[in-house]
Amino acid sequence: MDNEGVSLPLFHYHLMMPWNDLRRGDCCRSLESISDGYYCKTCDFFVHKNCGDESSKYIEHPSHPNHTLELGSYTYNKFCTLCGIYIVSQIFYHCDICDFSMDLNCAKYPPPEVIDISETHHHKLTLLEERIDFDCDAKCGKITYGFPYKCHECDVAFHVDCVWPLLEVHHHPLEVNHSYHPWHPLKLYTGQPPDYSDGTCRLCARKIDDRLFYHCSSCNFTLDMRCVLHPPQQSLMDLKAHDHQLTLLPRLRSFTCNACGLSGDRSPYICVQCDFMIHQECLDLPRVININRHDHRVSRTSVLGVVNSACGVCRQKVDWTCGGFSCQQCPGYVVHSKCATRRDVWNGKELEGVPEEIEDIEPYVVIDENTIQHFSHQEHYLRLHVNGVLFDDNKRCSACSHPICLHSFYGCMDCDFILHQNCAGFLRMKWHVLYNERLTLVTNEAKIFECHACGKLSNGFRYQHENRVFDVRCGSFSEPFVHPSHPDHPLYYISGDEIKTCNGCNMWHSRVLNCVEDGCTFSLCFQCAILPQVVKHRVEDHPLSLCYGEDEEANGIYWCDICEEEVDPETWFYTCKDHQASLHTKCVIGDFSGLMPRSTIEGMLTFEVVLNNSVSRPFCRNCKLHCIYPITLKILGTSEYFCCFDCLKV
The missing domain is CATH 3.30.60 (Wheat Germ Agglutinin (Isolectin 2); domain 1)
Known part of the structure; x- marks a missing residue:
């Protein structure tokens, strides 16, 4: 398989790899006899070669x-x-x-205007040119609105794709003798597989979804059209998968795949000499790859050999006697084969034989124990100031745009440039669990963007690859993640379709950081995970600390001193040292905390980022209320303000 990407701008916006696959193309939804094509691992998108090469604009x-x-x-x-x-x-x-x-x-291949399928209906059927409501006479149970084939004499109608396989029957033999089932001929079937069948192909285990397949009712043996047209090799020598010759065992048999550690129920390739078994789909597992959960390359190994270890992606136990991926630089770091090659984890690039680029990703050069030269501000040295300042709205970190506020920071010895000590250490390139290409720290652009992880607006430093952008607080996330609200167990990002409730805001989110300990259901969304632990607000003389909610049985009603509305004590809020104040996190932080005051934002309108620290608070143009949040947006050259993201969108 070629490693060079192919650009097919008519079809797809990512580079695609030359690929050989027996599947329906995402281009024309047909099953091609010739299976060469182009594949995007990121999107699981496959285009037939003739579609990609021959289609015109x-x-x-x-x-x-x-x-x-x-x-x-x-x-x-x-x-x-x-x-x-x-x-x-x-x-x-x-x-x-x-x-x-x-x-x-x-x-x-346009459907013919008139068809004759006497096996199903004794009159000719005509393709209607207008969509109608109808009941498909094939009893397929699908939606009954569309362009059907209709018999005007009998007033019956069929979906096009319900009768099309009947037309294709004429292009295939009614019976075939197949090398993997020599005892009886296989008969051509259309429609759904028999009820007694498991509905999957005996060789490749794919679901029968082509409505055209071969079947032996005596043996309950089914092959889809892929495996009839292109049966898998009976034996092969693939040193990438195994050191010895492998032979296909075309029968139902439960086994554990030595390459991925997962079970299978049919047709593995086996090596009798080694008692080795492998799924057919595991033959093409890559050898060396990058995954977005780890900073180093991981390599495929035939035996993981790390006892009592957990997968670096799903956090579940791995079978150390089976194959998987491991890091040569980090002893003990292992990943299931299937987890490492998921499309939300791996970018699809095989790196075997590709020299590893040795790049300097450190963000600064140490001059002495208190002085550095940061790559974003090379013209001057930065001096370390321990413990920050009590509070000064004008002293803000150039990376995250948040106030310094009690945090140690590096300040320029010749100008006003400031970086939190933590922000100064963010690497110049890194991987992120929400994206499977490596991100680059961009420091020389002040354009506004929306963070892909937390959804907040920012114009500070960013981690970016193409159009995927993270602010530095979310972009610097790495596993394991330890949060003060849950100090006993680290948190991990476990991707999936499950929506969970965040313990911080008590709202539902599809992307959360999870505790993987048995019985623990603690989860955090990215927005709550990056909330500052200590902040300052003008309503309180003392710094405010993040409170992780009160006990469900706590008595009393909590009120926010900023918006004067009730605070849910089971959600996180800010409080002062004597716990006499309870403030909503949004009221303290606002929607525009990631924007640098006095900067301007270009768009349909030009905005100035303004600190809301005057004696009289401005009115919001949309909600017509006094702006309560610490930072607002002002339309440049006017006296019109927006207080929050929701008001800005209206």
């Missing part, structure tokens, strides 16, 4: 002779005008003048 098509059709790669609720099928792949030809859309499959 503009075409003339006989189904729409009046106008030229243009290839598009975006669609919302679009249906193919010819076949009526929803354009799942988001690639289609379109006429803006007529609102005519056609998927790639119909552009290549």
